[in-house]
Structures are given as C-alpha cells and as structure tokens.
Amino acid sequence: MKTEKKQTVCRICESKLNDFIYLGKTPFADSFPKEKDKYEKQYQLDIKLCAACQCLQMGHQLTMREVFNDDYAFFTNASPAAVEHFEQYAEDIKQLPQSKGFVFEIASNDGTLLEMMKDHSSKVLGIDACANVVRYANDKGIPTLHGFFNQTRGEEIGETEGYADMVIANNVLAHVENINSFVAGVSIILKSTGVFVFEFQYLPQLINNLTWDNFYHEHRMFLSLTAISRLLRKHSMAIVDVVETPQHGGSVRVTASKDMGHLSATATKLINRYEKPLHGLTDFKYRVINNCEKLKLMVEQLQFEGKVVAGYGATAKSCTLLNAADIQLEYIVDLTPHKIGRFAPGTKIPIISPKQEKARYGRADVYLLTAWNYADRILQKERSYMGRGGRFIIPIPNPILI
Numbered sequence: 402m403k404t405e406k407k408q409t410v411c412r413i414c415e416s417k418l419n420d421f422i423y424l425g426k427t428p429f430a431d432s433f434p435k436e437k438d439k440y441e442k443q444y445q446l447d448i449k450l451c452a453a454c455q456c457l458q459m460g461h462q463l464t465m466r467e468v469f470n471d472d473y474a475f476f477t478n479a480s481p482a483a484v485e486h487f488e489q490y491a492e493d494i495k496q497l498p499q500s501k502g503f504v505f506e507i508a509s510n511d512g513t514l515l516e517m518m519k520d521h522s523s524k525v526l527g528i529d530a531c532a533n534v535v536r537y538a539n540d541k542g543i544p545t546l547h548g549f550f551n552q553t554r555g556e557e558i559g560e561t562e563g564y565a566d567m568v569i570a571n572n573v574l575a576h577v578e579n580i581n582s583f584v585a586g587v588s589i590i591l592k593s594t595g596v597f598v599f600e601f602q603y604l605p606q607l608i609n610n611l612t613w614d615n616f617y618h619e620h621r622m623f624l625s626l627t628a629i630s631r632l633l634r635k636h637s638m639a640i641v642d643v644v645e646t647p648q649h650g651g652s653v654r655v656t657a658s659k660d661m662g663h664l665s666a667t668a669t670k671l672i673n674r675y676e677k678p679l680h681g682l683t684d685f686k687y688r689v690i691n692n693c694e695k696l697k698l699m700v701e702q703l704q705f706e707g708k709v710v711a712g713y714g715a716t717a718k719s720c721t722l723l724n725a726a727d728i729q730l731e732y733i734v735d736l737t738p739h740k741i742g743r744f745a746p747g748t749k750i751p752i753i754s755p756k757q758e759k760a761r762y763g764r765a766d767v768y769l770l771t772a773w774n775y776a777d778r779i780l781q782k783e784r785s786y787m788g789r790g791g792r793f794i795i796p797i798p799n800p801i802l803i
C-alpha cells in the first residue's frame with residue numbers, strides 16, 4: 402500500500418507551495434526501534450512555503466496512522482520540565498470562567514494537563530490517537546477516548562458527551578493531516594460561549610532562534626499567527642488573545658472564540674512585529690547548513706581528542722539534528738521509561754537511563770544537549786557535574802561548548 406504523498410498545495414488555503422529547504426531523509430522521529438538492526442523506512446524532509454498564509458509545511462504527507470501508532474514514545478509526565486510548564490498553563494486557564502465547565506482536550510497524551518484541571522472543572526475528557534498513552538491516562542483515572550479528532554469525531558463526541566466550554570489542543574494543530582477538518586470539529590464541539598485554547602511552535606521564533614531540528618515528519622505545519630487567523634476565520638472563530646511562551650524554543654498560546662470581532666490587539670502586535678513579511682526566510686537555509694557543519698566539526702574534534710560525547714535527551718527533534726548533521730554519539734541518556742533500552746531513529750545510538758549510565762560508563766566527558774529547550778533547567782541540575790569539569794554543547798542557534 403502506498404502511504405507517501407507529496408503535498409503540493411497549502412493545507413489551509415490550497416495555494417501552490419514553493420520549495421524552501423531540503424534536509425535529506427530521516428525515519429520517524431518519535432519511533433525508537435527496539436533492535437539495533439531493525440529496518441527503518443526513511444522519508445524525505447522537504448519543507449515548503451505557503452506565501453499566502455506565511456507558513457511552512459512538510460512536503461511529504463505521511464498517514465496519521467504511520468506517525469501516531471501504539472508505540473508512541475512521548476509521555477508528557479516523563480519530562481519534569483513539561484510538567485512544570487503545564488502546571489503554569491493550568492493556573493492560567495483556570496482564570497477563564499469557561500474552565501469551570503466541560504473541558505475537552507485533544508491530543509491529551511497521558512492526561513497530565515487534564516489531571517491538573519480535574520478538581521476545578523465540572524467534567525474533563527481527553528482524546529488521543531495513540532493507544533498506549535490512552536491506556537495510561539485511563540488507568541490513572543483521566544477519561545480519554547482513543548482516535549483521531551476531526552469534523553466527524555467532533556459531531557459524534559458532541560452528541561454523546563455534550564458540548565464543551567473549553568477546548569484545549571496543545572502541539573497538535575501542526576501535526577494533523579486535515580487541519581481544516583480538525584478546526585471544523587473544534588467549532589462543532591465548542592459551545593457558542595466557549596473558548597478554544599491551544600499552543601503551537603511559533604514560526605517566527607523557529608526562524609529567529611534557528612530551531613530547525615523541529616522539522617520532522619510529525620510536524621506537518623510550521624504556523625504563524627497570519628495562518629492561524631485565516632484558518633480560524635474559515636471556521637467562524639477569531640483570536641481573542643495570544644501570549645508568547647518559551648516552550649520548544651518559542652511557542653504561542655492562543656485563545657480563540659466564536660466572537661468574530663476584530664483580531665485581538667496582542668495578535669495584531671505580534672503579526673506586525675514578526676510577520677509583515679515573515680523575517681529571515683532568505684538566509685535561513687544557509688544558517689542551517691552552517692549550524693550543521695559547525696556542530697559536526699565540534700563533535701568530531703572532541704571525539705578525535707578521545708572525549709566521550711553523549712546525547713542528553715532522546716528528543717524527537719534530535720532525530721533531525723543527528724541525522725541531518727550526520728553525527729554519531731556514544732549513547733543518549735533519557736528519563737523516559739519507554740525510550741530506555743531502545744535506539745535513536747536512523748543513527749541507532751543506544752538510549753540509556755541515568756542509572757544505567759552511571760553503572761556502565763560513569764559520566765560522559767561532554768553532552769550534546771539534544772534537549773536544548775530545557776537548557777536552563779538541565780544546566781542547573783548538572784551544576785556539580787560541570788563543577789567537576791563536565792561540559793555541554795548547546796547546539797542551537799550557534800553551537801557552543803560550555
């Protein structure tokens with residue numbers, strides 16, 4: 402069965418897409434093989450530009466089922482920094498009156514955020530595409546449906562579970578196969594007085610901060626507020642507020658509603674500042690190539706000097722970073738039980754727990770901080786390692802050895 406499709410038109414407005422950057426082939430970023438010699442299919446990482454919506458998109462269209470399977474490796478609660486982020490998120494949305502009613506979260510993963518809302522809201526319900534995380538959430542008492550969300554599913558859930566006062570969707574708009582059907586579903590399930598709150602990686606920050614390793618197949622869209630505003634309007638919603646958050650190298654949290662008044666002042670300000678036109682597109686490609694070359698050289702120089710260089714954080718984005726820059730490491734250390742004992746996609750670098758690392762190797766001489774988005778927290782945690790001469794490479798935006 403042929404599952405790969407080329408995406409030639411914009412997923413939002415159907416304008417023709419233009420070539421932007423090609424990063425070679427990689428396997429799925431969030432699928433960690435159990436055996437080193439397991440065959441992994443590789444797919445092209447070709448990023449396209451929609452000039453009308455001012456957003457970037459993955460040129461290869463993989464089916465949702467290929468990307469989100471029952472062996473999904475990302476569990477929110479395995480990352481203390483992600484949990485901390487959602488604690489603040491929960492506090493923020495509790496200020497909105499709609500949060501006291503029925504809160505429905507799409508792509509709710511292991512139920513981390515809904516668990517924080519459970520005692521505050523009259524009803525919480527999640528939906529997620531990956532059976533393993535759904536099982537985990539239900540087992541801990543967070544009601545979670547299994548499956549993909551779209552217009553039809555929105556209609557069904559509205560009829561069976563009722564209509565939501567608040568719909569939440571974090572880091573999922575960029576992932577869905579049919580973004581118009583997804584937002585149509587949100588509009589159906591949302592009460593006329595409800596709010597739609599969602600967070601996504603903000604394209605102007607991806608460009609400014611050169612967080613190019615966020616280009617992997619799970620992410621089909623790299624969204625601007627111009628694109629989001631156009632998308633919401635197609636489905637009778639509008640942005641009422643936006644806040645910038647540091648998540649994943651620069652994200653925005655949008656609150657939207659069915660009140661089709663003017664675009665919020667906060668959104669207008671960001672659009673005027675970063676998106677008219679989208680800054681930094683012309684030299685982006687050269688900055689990425691330069692970043693890859695410098696990083697590879699830095700790692701290889703250290704290895705040549707006999708240093709043990711390991712990865713810190715088996716992140717999804719490290720799949721792009723390590724494969725595109727063609728970097729090999731001794732091992733990658735990660736806290737996620739589901740990833741431990743497996744191998745990094747493509748490079749097949751072994752993933753081990755901090756405990757296994759201690760028993761087998763002691764500590765590495767240098768860590769390539771593949772979870773660079775948590776640099777502050779990790780460097781703080783690793784103060785004593787650094788005090789003993791341990792070092793980190795921060796790969797992005799300009800590789801530095803500290």
Ligand code: JHZ
Pocket residue numbers: 431475479480481482483572619649713714715716717718719734735736737740772774775778779
């Ligand atoms: P983290 C995830 O991407 C998954 P990833 C997903 N693909 C997506 O779309 C984006 O989010 C938005 C580990 N870690 O959050 C835990 C440590 O081991 O950067 C995680 O495996 N020790 C759905 O995977 C990884 O690093 C630590 O001290 O790029 C962090 O993954 C810390 C802080 C983290 O997202």
